[in-house]
Amino acid sequence: MGKTDSEQHCEIPVQSKTPTRIGVCLSVAYVVCIAVYVFIEWCNLLKMKPNEFGDFMAGAFGPLALFWLVCGYFQQGAELRQNTAALQLQATALEKQVDELEKSVKHQAAQADASREALDFSQEERAIRVAREASLYAPRLAVALFMPYTSTAPGLFQVNLKNEGAPAWPLSVKSDRCIPTTGKLRELETGASMSIQAMKPDNFDWPSEITIEVKLNDRLNCERTAVLTFQLDELKQQYASPVLLLQ
The missing domain is CATH 2.60.40 (Immunoglobulin-like)
Structure with missing residues (x-):
């Protein structure tokens, strides 16, 4: 079924989930690589001191955190653009509603004027009829x-x-x-x-x-x-x- 004009004007574009999916896939691949590296260098990791192990974890997952920070920045920009488009669509819809309301008010005013003219004409006709009847039944x-x-x-x-x-x-x-x-x-x-x-x-x-x-x-x-x-x-x-x- 086709959409009405109001539905078409108020329709808000759905944000694409592709960037998020790509980020998840890259993160999974990165974590897999870290896991493979840990599996290969397991013996060396066991010999690390706590401060060295902390440096290793920071170096391993720091790029991933930076990557998601950049992804979040672009995601937020996309959401802002989406909200702006939605507000613009709502403003357009409100303007059209105002136009339709003005047309409706003018139409109702025209109907009221027509009804008033019909009432005035009816009252004039009644006055003429009453005067005619009064003259017919009046003595002279x-x-x-x-x-x-x-x-x-x-x-x-x-x-x-x-x-x-x-x-x-x-x-x-x-x-x-x-x-x-x-x-x-x-x-x-x-x-x-x-x-x-x-x-x-x-x-x-x-x-x-x-x-x-x-x-x-x-x-x-x-x-x-x-x-x-x-x-x-x-x-x-x-x-x-x-x-x-x-x-």
Whole structure:
């Protein structure tokens, strides 16, 4: 089976054992030669004094020790070269891992951006859909009739609101400057109208502006408020046709 790129880059060369084997063979041959010499000169060795025998042993095995010292030096150099090569391979592998990590981070960032864009698009689509549904199921009120009363009448005016949108259910009609009356509140279907009469409260002082709030529930059960604002015409002592704002 072929090796992967990471295995090929991290592979460390195995140190050759040939120099060690050669050194062992030469040492064995040298020791054999010493043994042969000792066997031949056995009688002379027995006649040696201790100091002479020590000199003989030092002279016999000194070259062998020097030989292994030199072999160790070269062996250590080879190991250092091997460690240096291993460190270089590890550095190369780390650099490649860093590159791969950077690519992975960029890829994840691109995925996050794509997900964020998809989420934003989904939220925009949902907002558009909700707004469209709200417009489909929302009532649209318009002033169909406005009839102001004279200043001496007990009432102020009558206003009829026509629903040109989706059906709605009126909840309440309130004002802090007049008394609005509507009769029984019923479902306000598409094309239907509701009539509001504004009556004068006690001690009515003819304010410059009157506001009437009509609260409704649409088909989505969302509460909406229609605000009618009436401005006083001081010359006629009557209120003008209202400005309608549906919230």
